[in-house]
Amino acid sequence: MAKGVAHAVAESLADAPDDRLRRNAVRALKVAVDDELEWRLGGPVDVIVRADETVSGGGAFPDRELLIFITVGVVAVTLVGQGLTLPALMRALRLTGERPWSVDEAVARLEAAQAALDRLDELEAEGRVEIELLRRMRDYYRAQFRRCMP
Amino acid sequence: MIGGAEPEGEEEAQPAMSYPQLRRELIDVERATLLRLRNEGLLKPNVVTLIQRDLDLLEARLQDG
Numbered sequence: 001m002a003k004g005v006a007h008a009v010a011e012s013l014a015d016a017p018d019d020r021l022r023r024n025a026v027r028a029l030k031v032a033v034d035d036e037l038e039w040r041l042g043g044p045v046d047v048i049v050r051a052d053e054t055v056s057g058g059g060a061f062p063d064r065e066l067l068i069f070i071t072v073g074v075v076a077v078t079l080v081g082q083g084l085t086l087p088a089l090m091r092a093l094r095l096t097g098e099r100p101w102s103v104d105e106a107v108a109r110l111e112a113a114q115a116a117l118d119r120l121d122e123l124e125a126e127g128r129v130e131i132e133l134l135r136r137m138r139d140y141y142r143a144q145f146r147r148c149m150p
Numbered sequence: 151m152i153g154g155a156e157p158e159g160e161e162e163a164q165p166a167m168s169y170p171q172l173r174r175e176l177i178d179v180e181r182a183t184l185l186r187l188r189n190e191g192l193l194k195p196n197v198v199t200l201i202q203r204d205l206d207l208l209e210a211r212l213q214d215g
Contacts, residue, residue, distance in 0.1 A: 104197045108187055112180035112201070119179045128167050137172065 098147075106148045113144040170212045177205050 061067075101109065120137055123129045129137075167175070184201055187193040 102197070104194060105200060108184060108193050108197055108201060111187060112183040115179050115183040116176040119176060123167070123172070123175075126164070128164055129172055130166055133167075133169060133172060137176065 101148070109144055110148060113141040117141050173212055174209065177209055180205055 117138065120129070120134060120141075124134055181202070184193065184198050188195065188198050
């Protein structure tokens with residue numbers, strides 16, 4: 001799980017303005033929760049399914065009911081506990097979604113993005129930037145434009 | 151162009167920019183645009199501060215990396 005979370009968080013931090021960072025951090029948290037669910041449910045459910053009624057030789061599986069009760073309890077408590085605390089965690093981290101831009105701010109950001117795109121054109125003409133990097137940065141600045149569209 | 155043959159007689163091409171170099175360059179362009187808008191009286195200082203903060207964070211992350 002840790003690997004998946006680290007990967008998701010690293011990706012989210014790779015190239016993000018503040019609002020995009022928050023958006024991606026929320027996405028990373030969702031990935032973390034999905035991973036957690038898989039880990040949390042996958043193992044215990046396996047245990048229950050594999051806890052046969054009898055053991056080899058014909059004897060009753062020792063404390064089978066207790067094992068299932070504890071397993072289900074752990075699943076329920078950890079899922080419900082995390083489910084209830086996740087909103088609080090997100091609030092504490094101020095992962096509240098995007099802050100709307102005022103008209104003035106949107107215009108200024110667009111103007112700045114346009115200047116950056118113009119500079120990218122110049123750098124492309126000078127052959128100083130790899131194609132993939134150009135595409136990535138253009139996508140980034142075009143996203144600023146899209147954010148202002150209804 | 152990058153990876154292409156160098157035409158004879160042209161100046162030697164500058165090396166391709168790395169991601170951090172390019173990002174800083176573009177952040178500087180954005181900052182310059184903001185300052186121009188502010189100096190022309192088209193942008194309120196508090197709006198400049200908001201956007202500058204985002205640019206500062208972006209730049210700080212480049213330094214951390």
